Amino acid sequence: xxGITQSxxxxxxxTGTPVTLxxxxxxxxxxxxxxxxxxxxxxxxxxxxxxxxxxxxxxxxDGYSVSRSKTEDFLLTLESAxxxxxxVYFCATAQAAWGFAGELxxxxxxxxxxx
Amino acid sequence: xxxxxxxxxxxxIQEGENLTVYCNSSSVFSSLQWYRQEPGEGPVLLVTVxxxxxxxxxxxxxxxxxxxxxxxxxxxxxxxPGDTGLYLxxxxxxxxxxxxxxxxxxLTVNP
Numbered sequence: 577x578x579g580i581t582q583s584x585x586x587x588x589x590x591t592g593t594p595v596t597l598x599x600x601x602x603x604x605x606x607x608x609x610x611x612x613x614x615x616x617x618x619x620x621x622x623x624x625x626x627x628x629x630x631x632x633x634x635x636x637x638d639g640y641s642v643s644r645s646k647t648e649d650f651l652l653t654l655e656s657a658x659x660x661x662x663x664v665y666f667c668a669t670a671q672a673a674w675g676f677a678g679e680l681x682x683x684x685x686x687x688x689x690x691x
Numbered sequence: 692x693x694x695x696x697x698x699x700x701x702x703x704i705q706e707g708e709n710l711t712v713y714c715n716s717s718s719v720f721s722s723l724q725w726y727r728q729e730p731g732e733g734p735v736l737l738v739t740v741x742x743x744x745x746x747x748x749x750x751x752x753x754x755x756x757x758x759x760x761x762x763x764x765x766x767x768x769x770x771x772p773g774d775t776g777l778y779l780x781x782x783x784x785x786x787x788x789x790x791x792x793x794x795x796x797x798l799t800v801n802p
Contacts, residue, residue, distance in 0.1 A: 580733075611792075616700075618779060619734070619792040666733050679724075680781075680790065682733025 579603050580683040582667050588689045595654040597686050599667030607670040608650040609634075609680070610642060612663040619666065625650055657690045664688075694718070695782050697793035704770055705801050712765045712796045714780035720791075722783040723756050723763045727776045728795075734779055770800045 579602035589595055599608065609624040611634075621634030623642040631642050639661060641653045654661055665686045672678030695716045704710055714723070722741045726734035738747050740756035740763065747754045751774075753766040767774055780793040 616794055618697075618794040619781075621790070668733070679736045679739070680726075680734075682735070684731065684733055 580667060580669055580681055582665075582683040582686045584686060585684065586687045588691065589657055590691050591658055592656050595657050595688065595690075597652045597665055597667075597688070599650045599652070599683060601648050601650075601667075601669045603669065603671075603681070604647060605669035605671050605681070606647075607672070607678070608644065609668040609670075610640070610650065610652045611666045611668060612636065612661075613666060613685070614663050622652065622665075654688075657688075659690050662688060662690045695780055695791055695793035697778075697780055697796050699796060700794060701797050701799075703799045703801065706771060707769055708800075710767050710770055710798070712778055712780075712798070713762070714764070714782075714793050715762045716782060717761065718782075719760050719785055720782035721760075721785045723760070724781045724783070724790075725754055725763070725765055726779045726781060728779060729776050734777075767798075770798075772800045772802050774798060775800050 581600045583598045607626055610622040611619040613619050620636045622636055622640050623631055623634055625631045625644040628644055643651045667683040668680040670678040670680050695714055698713050724739045725737045727737055728734040738754045743758045743760045745756045751768045755764050778796045782791050
């Protein structure tokens with residue numbers, strides 16, 4: 577267990593409102609990721625970070641932004657939530673990059689419903 | 692983005708039966724991982740394979756990486772209700788910059 581906590585765990589919001597999900601880790605892992613999980617799609621990468629203030633886009637980044645001001649915190653922001661962003665969001669961390677077959681440690685997920 | 696296809700998507704079997712889950716792609720991966728996810732939790736790593744043809748065993752679970760590093764399989768012998776869960780394969784792209792997940796296989800083992 578890499579000590580990853582996500583907040584909030586559940587959130588219901590309305591279309592057009594901003595939403596921020598927080599991921600906090602206590603293992604000092606360099607790499608952090610945000611995924612969304614939807615039926616039939618598995619896990620899809622939204623954004624990832626390879627260091628403080630170093631972030632990059634994943635395959636489904638439109639409508640999302642991230643920030644990492646400290647090693648332990650990685651924030652995912654939906655500037656203006658839409659119903660298509662209803663999903664379960666997972667944060668993950670890793671000591672090593674994927675190229676080194678690093679293990680991903682996942683949080684318990686944040687269920688977001690956009691009405 | 693490299694794609695991974697898992698089959699079957701759903702599998703319901705009786706306790707004691709054997710099963711195989713497949714993970715296929717037309718692309719080459721530098722490594723292949725298998726995760727298991729239970730309801731309300733995040734995925735947990737079961738195994739990583741990195742060499743073409745590699746076989747790893749974890750108790751009743753056997754994992755194989757294809758010779759060409761484009762596919763993988765997970766075989767469970769004498770399945771138990773505790774094996775119930777969502778099994779996800781994930782491939783590390785050769786560029787080292789992304790990890791691609793398959794859609795997952797939902798396994799239910801009935802007592």
